[in-house]
Structures are given as C-alpha cells and as structure tokens.
Amino acid sequence: MKTVLKNFIADESGATAIEYGLIAAGIALAIIAVVNNLGSTLKLKFGSISTSLK
Numbered sequence: 001m002k003t004v005l006k007n008f009i010a011d012e013s014g015a016t017a018i019e020y021g022l023i024a025a026g027i028a029l030a031i032i033a034v035v036n037n038l039g040s041t042l043k044l045k046f047g048s049i050s051t052s053l054k
Helices: 002-010 013-053
Strands: none
Touching: none
C-alpha cells in the first residue's frame, strides 16, 4: 500500500496535461483578443472607405 501511494504522489502526468491545457487556453485567449481587435479596426476602415465613396 505504501508503494502504491508513493507511486501515485510521484506521478506527474496529470500535472503536465493540466499545464499544457493552461498554455493552450492562454494562446487561445491571445488569438481571440487579436482577432477581435483586428475585426474592429477593419470595420472602422471599411466604414471610412464606404463613407468616402458615397
């Protein structure tokens, strides 16, 4: 029983998976922020072009 508990505590595969998940979530949030900002900028630019063409 002692060996099983020691092996369970030493197993870090779950922690590694969680770390990779957090990294992926951080990258996804960064991409969403950039795309959202880029979309707003493009909307303003195309609105300006549309207004100047009228």
